[in-house]
Amino acid sequence: MNDDWSSALLTDRYELTMLQGALRSGAAHRRTVFEMFARRLPENRRYGVVAGTGRFLDALTNFRFDSATLDYLSDAAIVDDSTLQWLSEYRFSGDIWGYGEGECYFPGSPILVVEGTFAEAVLLETVALSIYNHDCAIAAAASRMATAAAGRPLIEMGSRRTHEMSAVAAARAAYLTGFASTSNLEAGRRYGIPTAGTSAHSFVLLHDSERHAFAAQLESLGSGTTLLVDTFDVERAVRSGIELAGPQLGGVRVDSGDLALLTSRLRQQLDRNDATETRIVVTGDLDEYAIQALAIAPVDGYGVGTALVTGSGSPTASLVYKLVARARGTSPDSPLEPVAKRSVGKPSKGGRKWSSRSLDDSGTATAELVHEHEPESTPLTRPLMRRLVHEGEIVGGEPLDDARKRHARSVEELPVTAQQMSRGEPAIPTHFEERVHN
Amino acid sequence: MNDDWSSALLTDRYELTMLQGALRSGAAHRRTVFEMFARRLPENRRYGVVAGTGRFLDALTNFRFDSATLDYLSDAAIVDDSTLQWLSEYRFSGDIWGYGEGECYFPGSPILVVEGTFAEAVLLETVALSIYNHDCAIAAAASRMATAAAGRPLIEMGSRRTHEMSAVAAARAAYLTGFASTSNLEAGRRYGIPTAGTSAHSFVLLHDSERHAFAAQLESLGSGTTLLVDTFDVERAVRSGIELAGPQLGGVRVDSGDLALLTSRLRQQLDRNDATETRIVVTGDLDEYAIQALAIAPVDGYGVGTALVTGSGSPTASLVYKLVARARGTSPDSPLEPVAKRSVGKPSKGGRKWSSRSLDDSGTATAELVHEHEPESTPLTRPLMRRLVHEGEIVGGEPLDDARKRHARSVEELPVTAQQMSRGEPAIPTHFEERVHN
Numbered sequence: 001m002n003d004d005w006s007s008a009l010l011t012d013r014y015e016l017t018m019l020q021g022a023l024r025s026g027a028a029h030r031r032t033v034f035e036m037f038a039r040r041l042p043e044n045r046r047y048g049v050v051a052g053t054g055r056f057l058d059a060l061t062n063f064r065f066d067s068a069t070l071d072y073l074s075d076a077a078i079v080d081d082s083t084l085q086w087l088s089e090y091r092f093s094g095d096i097w098g099y100g101e102g103e104c105y106f107p108g109s110p111i112l113v114v115e116g117t118f119a120e121a122v123l124l125e126t127v128a129l130s131i132y133n134h135d136c137a138i139a140a141a142a143s144r145m146a147t148a149a150a151g152r153p154l155i156e157m158g159s160r161r162t163h164e165m166s167a168v169a170a171a172r173a174a175y176l177t178g179f180a181s182t183s184n185l186e187a188g189r190r191y192g193i194p195t196a197g198t199s200a201h202s203f204v205l206l207h208d209s210e211r212h213a214f215a216a217q218l219e220s221l222g223s224g225t226t227l228l229v230d231t232f233d234v235e236r237a238v239r240s241g242i243e244l245a246g247p248q249l250g251g252v253r254v255d256s257g258d259l260a261l262l263t264s265r266l267r268q269q270l271d272r273n274d275a276t277e278t279r280i281v282v283t284g285d286l287d288e289y290a291i292q293a294l295a296i297a298p299v300d301g302y303g304v305g306t307a308l309v310t311g312s313g314s315p316t317a318s319l320v321y322k323l324v325a326r327a328r329g330t331s332p333d334s335p336l337e338p339v340a341k342r343s344v345g346k347p348s349k350g351g352r353k354w355s356s357r358s359l360d361d362s363g364t365a366t367a368e369l370v371h372e373h374e375p376e377s378t379p380l381t382r383p384l385m386r387r388l389v390h391e392g393e394i395v396g397g398e399p400l401d402d403a404r405k406r407h408a409r410s411v412e413e414l415p416v417t418a419q420q421m422s423r424g425e426p427a428i429p430t431h432f433e434e435r436v437h438n
Numbered sequence: 439m440n441d442d443w444s445s446a447l448l449t450d451r452y453e454l455t456m457l458q459g460a461l462r463s464g465a466a467h468r469r470t471v472f473e474m475f476a477r478r479l480p481e482n483r484r485y486g487v488v489a490g491t492g493r494f495l496d497a498l499t500n501f502r503f504d505s506a507t508l509d510y511l512s513d514a515a516i517v518d519d520s521t522l523q524w525l526s527e528y529r530f531s532g533d534i535w536g537y538g539e540g541e542c543y544f545p546g547s548p549i550l551v552v553e554g555t556f557a558e559a560v561l562l563e564t565v566a567l568s569i570y571n572h573d574c575a576i577a578a579a580a581s582r583m584a585t586a587a588a589g590r591p592l593i594e595m596g597s598r599r600t601h602e603m604s605a606v607a608a609a610r611a612a613y614l615t616g617f618a619s620t621s622n623l624e625a626g627r628r629y630g631i632p633t634a635g636t637s638a639h640s641f642v643l644l645h646d647s648e649r650h651a652f653a654a655q656l657e658s659l660g661s662g663t664t665l666l667v668d669t670f671d672v673e674r675a676v677r678s679g680i681e682l683a684g685p686q687l688g689g690v691r692v693d694s695g696d697l698a699l700l701t702s703r704l705r706q707q708l709d710r711n712d713a714t715e716t717r718i719v720v721t722g723d724l725d726e727y728a729i730q731a732l733a734i735a736p737v738d739g740y741g742v743g744t745a746l747v748t749g750s751g752s753p754t755a756s757l758v759y760k761l762v763a764r765a766r767g768t769s770p771d772s773p774l775e776p777v778a779k780r781s782v783g784k785p786s787k788g789g790r791k792w793s794s795r796s797l798d799d800s801g802t803a804t805a806e807l808v809h810e811h812e813p814e815s816t817p818l819t820r821p822l823m824r825r826l827v828h829e830g831e832i833v834g835g836e837p838l839d840d841a842r843k844r845h846a847r848s849v850e851e852l853p854v855t856a857q858q859m860s861r862g863e864p865a866i867p868t869h870f871e872e873r874v875h876n
Binding site: 013127 | 445447448449450451452453454455456458459460462463465468470472497506507510511514516556560563564565567568569571572595597598599600601602603604605606607621622623624626627633634635636637638639640641642643644645646650651653654655657658659669670744747748749753754756759760761764766777778779780
């Protein structure tokens with residue numbers, strides 16, 4: 001994939017028509033604050049997971065109206081010439097704060113706060129929501145799978161079940177929640193994520209016999225490889241594998257059948273043949289519940305596909321991007337005023353917000369606090385907003401491994417109810433510290 | 439977005455390790471047939487919709503291991519040097535047949551058939567599945583929405599709820615099933631799909647009053663624009679809109695509340711003010727059921743977001759790509775032999791297949807026939823496979839509008855049960871014409 005691209009048209013048309021209207025009325029240059037948050041979590045989730053921050057900062061860097069983009073907007077008569085002129089010089093020059101990538105979040109958490117003129121900030125709505133809604137949905141599902149796996153390695157292998165570029169982002173989101181590796185090579189190249197994979201049923205069927213196929217794989221990839229043993233008869237396949245590779249066979253994979261029963265038998269067969277170190281990897285439509293159900297089975301690794309890349313029942317995080325404050329004048333000194341829509345069933349709280357996680361003496365989270373002013377860090381209060389962009393310059397970039405470590409710490413800090421697979425309330429409540437304009 | 443890119447790493451690692459193993463064993467050069475099909479439809483679907491063909495052919499054109507890709511594969515030690523050498527010269531030189539894009543499909547329909555050496559054909563598995571699994575899932579949901587809308591225009595506006603590139607593909611899939619337009623500008627630029635959109639709540643909140651905002655929008659976009667009227671009070675907003683624009687106001691949009699009730703009141707208010715031509719557009723978490731429930735409401739257009747881009751409950755089409763036949767020798771004359779995995783609960787039928795739709799005297803489809811040999815076209819038999827690639831050359835490219843027309847014809851041809859929203863069996867059964875190797 002080429003990295004020299006413009007992300008500017010990954011945008012809903014109305015962002016540009018609003019820009020044109022506001023340029024005409026003059027309101028385009030008012031200072032504004034937009035906030036991204038979720039009104040609620042999916043029904044069976046105890047926490048959300050912030051993911052996509054690094055990708056959003058990349059998209060921001062590439063959010064430029066180059067000549068190809070402007071030509072389209074002109075030819076399709078999307079906006080008028082003065083708007084095109086304004087777009088041709090567009091660079092986001094405002095400030096962006098957000099939760100650190102990997103941080104857990106809750107209903108109302110202001111996970112991204114964009115400050116800039118209306119013109120600058122409104123244009124980022126669609127691409128920001130696309131990135132965060134996808135990546136957060138995948139990460140929330142992945143985090144539960146990591147909990148269910150209880151330390152056994154997870155391999156992300158869902159590329160084939162989702163859009164080819166979503167696949168790359170899904171691998172990234174899974175890795176940051178603790179997955180060990182991905183099948184996706186572009187995710188390996190782009191993000192340095194370890195990749196995994198050896199062979200499919202087609203490799204067995206291609207050869208004259210399963211034994212021929214195993215011999216070819218061992219010859220090519222060495223005895224440490226993982227053989228897929230359920231094309232015909234698992235027991236016979238394992239016998240062939242051990243005869244050919246000896247007890248140092250790296251692993252066997254089963255992709256179908258009653259995995260609890262099969263893996264028990266497999267482990268016994270392997271152990272009887274001194275292949276006590278041979279790993280058993282299971283795949284085949286696993287989700288967090290199936291992973292948890294295999295906790296007492298002799299499984300050494302899980303490959304997860306469909307359930308991961310589709311967010312295990314919640315394929316989008318339902319994040320919204322709302323104008324919460326704006327200046328009435330266009331001067332930089334004009335004070336911000338909170339604003340909010342008054343719609344039935346969709347309450348929004350106006351005003352610029354900050355947030356922190358409230359902790360008890362043992363360091364366990366007790367509440368999500370949403371403040372009208374920037375909170376101070378204390379032993380019982382952990383501020384959550386990081387500065388991502390300062391006057392248009394990206395200052396919050398970080399290696400993916402930092403987000404991975406942050407996620408592990410953030411989950412660790414939550415009360416144990418966060419790890420329950422059952423339906424229920426968010427692991428901690430959200431408190432709005434002072435009444436803000438509604 | 440830059441079109442000069444390589445799609446070669448949108449691939450699972452095991453495709454390349456299988457390639458390496460098969461190059462070593464020599465089996466890589468055996469002729470093979472891979473088939474893409476769905477074992478079943480999602481529980482509440484009466485038919486599937488083929489989508490992604492055009493995108494797959496684009497990806498095939500860009501499936502080249504350029505130096506950046508090869509460098510990664512080498513640095514990460516994914517495959518050995520002789521495999522890298524082979525990859526550097528890779529061009530698919532085989533044949534591909536498939537259902538025409540937009541065609542309806544059923545369980546077992548061979549919607550894509552790839553013929554080539556194992557080495558050539560196995561490499562395409564991941565990217566082909568990613569594209570078809572995503573696009574078919576969206577198109578199947580979109581087609582039901584188009585049925586439910588019964589001729590009223592549908593606007594695709596789900597970009598913000600899915601990965602930023604999935605959004606572009608989703609707009610394309612929706613358009614081919616009959617959606618009128620999309621909010622997504624990149625889909626407009628890339629595929630020529632009409633775009634739509636005027637303003638959001640933030641535009642109203644930005645201005646000093648709703649009335650100021652409406653005046654700015656009308657000034658900028660003309661009286662034919664669509665005003666968003668539910669930021670505060672719908673009735674008051676409509677009054678302002680008509681006062682400012684006159685009865686020639688193009689449209690009003692409501693995004694929340696009881697849409698059946700609201701639209702009835704809205705229509706009355708508009709008609710009382712001689713705005714009898716002013717369109718009412720509704721948005722806000724609509725799916726096919728909500729659209730159908732509004733059939734008797736005075737609605738002139740639906741905007742659909744989340745439900746569309748998440749496949750309305752079925753975000754992936756569960757298509758698989760299976761080796762169904764291979765030659766035992768590596769000579770081009772070596773005969774193909776059917777192959778199939780024998781796994782519990784996942785029956786596959788080996789052998790190269792063709793298919794046709796069986797019709798009755800009135801031209802209504804009665805069955806999906808899957809054949810061992812190429813069927814002839816008769817008044818009661820419509821062959822379904824088109825040649826997409828001939829000896830490596832793409833011959834099946836076509837304008838998106840052709841797929842859109844094909845889809846309309848294909849749905850029209852199905853029995854009326856296909857249009858039921860309720861759960862049930864596929865609209866027509868699939869018959870395997872002769873017993874093939876199992």
